[in-house]
Amino acid sequence: xxxxxxxxxxxxxxxxxxxxxxxxxxxxxxxxxxxxxxxxxxxxxxxxxxxxxxxxxxxxxxxxxxxxxxxxxxxxxxxxxxxxxxxxxxxxxxxxxxxxxxxxxxxxxxxxxxxxxxxxxxxxxxxxxxxxxxxxx
Amino acid sequence: xxxxxxxxxxxxxxxxxxxxxxxxxxxxxxxxxxxxxxxxxxxxxxxxxxxxxxxxxxxxxxxxxxxxxxxxxxxxxxxxxxxxxxxxxxxxxxxxxxxxxxxxxxxxxxxxxxxxxxxxxxxxxxxxxxxxxxxxxxxxxxxxxxxxxxxxxxxxxxxxxxxxxxxxxxxxxxxxxxxxxxxxxxxxxxxxxxxxxxxxxxxxxxxxxxxxxxxxxxxxxxxxxxxxxxxxxxxxxxxxxxxxxxxxxxxxxxxxxxxxxxxxxxxxxxxxxxxxxxxxxxxxxxxxxxxxxxxxxxxxxxxxxxxxxxxxxxxxxxxxxxxxxxxxxxxxxxxxxxxxxxxxxxxxxxxxxxxxxxxxxxxxxxxxxxxxxxxxxxxxxxxxxxxxxxxxxxx
Numbered sequence: 438x439x440x441x442x443x444x445x446x447x448x449x450x451x452x453x454x455x456x457x458x459x460x461x462x463x464x465x466x467x468x469x470x471x472x473x474x475x476x477x478x479x480x481x482x483x484x485x486x487x488x489x490x491x492x493x494x495x496x497x498x499x500x501x502x503x504x505x506x507x508x509x510x511x512x513x514x515x516x517x518x519x520x521x522x523x524x525x526x527x528x529x530x531x532x533x534x535x536x537x538x539x540x541x542x543x544x545x546x547x548x549x550x551x552x553x554x555x556x557x558x559x560x561x562x563x564x565x566x567x568x569x570x571x572x573x574x
Numbered sequence: 575x576x577x578x579x580x581x582x583x584x585x586x587x588x589x590x591x592x593x594x595x596x597x598x599x600x601x602x603x604x605x606x607x608x609x610x611x612x613x614x615x616x617x618x619x620x621x622x623x624x625x626x627x628x629x630x631x632x633x634x635x636x637x638x639x640x641x642x643x644x645x646x647x648x649x650x651x652x653x654x655x656x657x658x659x660x661x662x663x664x665x666x667x668x669x670x671x672x673x674x675x676x677x678x679x680x681x682x683x684x685x686x687x688x689x690x691x692x693x694x695x696x697x698x699x700x701x702x703x704x705x706x707x708x709x710x711x712x713x714x715x716x717x718x719x720x721x722x723x724x725x726x727x728x729x730x731x732x733x734x735x736x737x738x739x740x741x742x743x744x745x746x747x748x749x750x751x752x753x754x755x756x757x758x759x760x761x762x763x764x765x766x767x768x769x770x771x772x773x774x775x776x777x778x779x780x781x782x783x784x785x786x787x788x789x790x791x792x793x794x795x796x797x798x799x800x801x802x803x804x805x806x807x808x809x810x811x812x813x814x815x816x817x818x819x820x821x822x823x824x825x826x827x828x829x830x831x832x833x834x835x836x837x838x839x840x841x842x843x844x845x846x847x848x849x850x851x852x853x854x855x856x857x858x859x860x861x862x863x864x865x866x867x868x869x870x871x872x873x874x875x876x877x878x879x880x881x882x883x884x885x886x887x888x889x890x891x892x893x894x895x896x897x898x899x900x901x902x903x904x905x906x907x908x909x910x911x912x913x914x915x916x917x918x919x920x921x922x923x924x925x926x927x928x929x930x931x932x933x934x935x936x937x938x939x940x941x942x943x944x945x946x947x948x949x950x951x952x953x954x955x956x957x958x959x960x961x962x963x964x965x966x967x968x969x
Contacts, residue, residue: 480788485904488902500889
């Protein structure tokens, strides 16, 4: 998958890091859907969407595991208006990961019709994994 | 299903509390008579904010926090966490540590699978099989106690290797116990495959079509029972899984019986891996651990492993301090519960619900206090676990 992925995403993603079987690629937000469509041609299975607030932007890492490769595609989005297209049409299994990131970081996934809380209760703090939320809030 | 049709159904809240499991989850089951037409899965009752807690503790303290994510899978969580941190540092662990980690993980898989057989038998009303399997599970826990001194939380992994060695003088005793478990596994294979009652309650039940497995990211033995050959130990080998000869168990049927049989045959594969590791151990160098730095430079890494219930994923970001900037954990049960239950339960009978839910081996509750609501008239009726048990018996 690694070589065919490299061919598919030439010009769209920059591979910035590898370790063992893992490959990390970075893409621009405008190339996001195009890259995801090309990835969907290689694999149907999405393993995770890991969200991270680095203080300046929100990073979303889309992970796909397939034979001999853990592919991580990172996209950075605006921290004040965190919005990105949903990939549920390409990967129906991604719905729960999108809900989790919506709840923990406040990322809005446009196109996900079932975007609601999944793990936290009504009284829990909103977007608890944001940097602006301090201990004890 | 249209919204109008949903309103005609009974909505049956199943859970969140149940005395059988320690965890609490809730299923809103839409019923048309006895047939399930839709299921809303509500999770999160056990959410403890571990990802946030990990960001406040240092890399060493987090090993013990990771161990407490799950009581059954405590070994795989620490190994995956340590592997992820070792990937952040770029650390290679000693060969002996790799073998010892594999031994712990396979023993954990054995005891988790034996526990599953007991739960399945209990759900079908076969209490004798439940007691037999849990008695046999004690043999695995004995081996774990010989190695680590503990039955469940082993405290074996450390960043850079393992904390304790396997006592070589007790290896023959361990092999003897593994032989016993193999024999018992063969007996359970016969019981579960040929018993008329078990077959009636499991063949063709809770079908998961092969084409939906990858689409919904379903992992582990549930995916393998639907004919998808996916196992991280073979696909992306870690530790010593590529040095040992073993097979991935796949079945095509995709029903409850297939999920049981996959796990039974996995027991034999785990025993094969364990025997190979125990045989290789005396010839290896005695180093258990290499030194790992306390502070880690800015970096990011992932770690993927095969837990007893499927693919386990960790993602870590470091920031040049002794604490991680971000740690993301995706457990196999999260996707299996949230994505597969809706597919498995649709069109099935209410009386089969406990068996189908238990067959994906979730870490969650079944049904204790149940309220029947007639949405049309607003009538409300509360029933208990005995009601569902009676339904099961009547079937």
